[in-house]
Amino acid sequence: MVKKIALLGLVLFIFASCTQSGGKLALGVEKQKEYANELKDKGLYAQAVAEFKKLQERGELSKKENANISYLIGKIYMENLNDYQNALAEFIKVKLLLPESDLSQQINMGMVECFERLGKNLDAQREMEKYSTLNKKPQIAKGTVVAKIRDRQITKEDLDSEIRKLPAYVQDMYKEDAKKVEFLRQYIATELMYDSAKRKNFENDKDIIDRAFQAKKGLMVQKLLEEEIRSKVNITESDLKNYYEAHKKDFIEKDKDKKEKQKTYAEAREDAARACMQEKQMEIYQQLINQLLKAEKVTIYDEVFKPAK
Numbered sequence: 058m059v060k061k062i063a064l065l066g067l068v069l070f071i072f073a074s075c076t077q078s079g080g081k082l083a084l085g086v087e088k089q090k091e092y093a094n095e096l097k098d099k100g101l102y103a104q105a106v107a108e109f110k111k112l113q114e115r116g117e118l119s120k121k122e123n124a125n126i127s128y129l130i131g132k133i134y135m136e137n138l139n140d141y142q143n144a145l146a147e148f149i150k151v152k153l154l155l156p157e158s159d160l161s162q163q164i165n166m167g168m169v170e171c172f173e174r175l176g177k178n179l180d181a182q183r184e185m186e187k188y189s190t191l192n193k194k195p196q197i198a199k200g201t202v203v204a205k206i207r208d209r210q211i212t213k214e215d216l217d218s219e220i221r222k223l224p225a226y227v228q229d230m231y232k233e234d235a236k237k238v239e240f241l242r243q244y245i246a247t248e249l250m251y252d253s254a255k256r257k258n259f260e261n262d263k264d265i266i267d268r269a270f271q272a273k274k275g276l277m278v279q280k281l282l283e284e285e286i287r288s289k290v291n292i293t294e295s296d297l298k299n300y301y302e303a304h305k306k307d308f309i310e311k312d313k314d315k316k317e318k319q320k321t322y323a324e325a326r327e328d329a330a331r332a333c334m335q336e337k338q339m340e341i342y343q344q345l346i347n348q349l350l351k352a353e354k355v356t357i358y359d360e361v362f363k364p365a366k
Contacts, residue, residue: 086117097129100261102137106130124154128164135167135174139258145171166208174256204241206248216241282342289341292333300333301325307332 093108109130113123131147134140148168151160158164165184172181200212220231220240231240259265301308301322308325309317322329349355 086112097133100137102133106133106138120154121158124151124158124160127151127154128160131167135171136255137258137261139174139256141171141174145175162208204245206245211241211245216244219244282345285345286338286341290334290337292330292337297326297329297333298322300336301329304329304332 089108089112093105093112096102096105096108109126112118113126118126127147127150131144131151134144134147145168148164148171151158151164165187169181169184172178172184200214202210203213203216204211216237220228220237223231231237254260305319308320308328310320312318
């Protein structure tokens with residue numbers, strides 16, 4: 058009797074599972090989309106693809122929605138999983154579902170890239186030729202075009218913008234046009250290698266993720282210090298004079314005969330201001346550290362580092 062009940066329970070469980078898998082989505086269409094996108098955002102790409110496909114297989118999607126999801130799956134295959142065959146299959150599906158889709162440009166370029174990655178250069182060339190014959194308005198660049206990476210145009214204004222992101226002393230190196238061309242070549246090389254690294258899924262490399270986090274942490278700490286110090290540093294003329302008087306020995310110079318000469322306050326003011334500022338910044342930094350140590354109730358066990366007697 059017990060065995061019969063157990064067998065009946067197993068049959069009911071299998072029936073319920075089959076009914077659920079053959080029917081509508083357990084989460085509902087919108088929640089399923091949200092779940093799949095969340096998996097993608099968290100870097101769980103294979104799982105995201107599986108959940109997106111469930112939407113296509115069991116969800117009530119329009120032809121356009123179906124095409125958009127196929128495009129998204131194709132992008133995941135191509136950019137995150139390096140599975141160019143499946144990516145190509147998804148892009149072809151989009152073209153069949155919506156031949157006049159707004160995604161036509163991205164689909165064609167995606168197909169070209171997949172063919173290239175699969176070593177099918179002839180197919181890639183044919184796809185490029187078909188794409189070039191499409192009756193589409195060319196993209197108009199906002200500025201003087203100085204280079205192209207496939208269909209992406211790089212303008213002189215883009216180049217100047219990238220140079221302005223560099224430290225001031227480095228920007229000075231690229232004032233001449235010849236040097237700007239040199240920078241342009243370096244910039245394009247970096248963009249191409251970055252695209253190649255993305256295709257190799259280096260975005261999910263554990264070592265890169267850790268180093269990126271450490272760099273981000275350092276920049277955040279630096280930003281905090283800059284804000285804290287900027288808001289609290291207030292050096293008056295009186296402060297500078299007092300600093301000069303207290304550190305006169307630091308403002309002695311030698312003349313041509315190598316005789317020491319005390320600089321006047323006016324002569325030493327700039328150097329005194331710089332030194333005074335550094336000293337004040339260190340004071341504020343130390344105050345901030347002490348406040349944080351106290352607030353977080355930090356205990357440091359110095360004796361652990363002392364040599365045993």
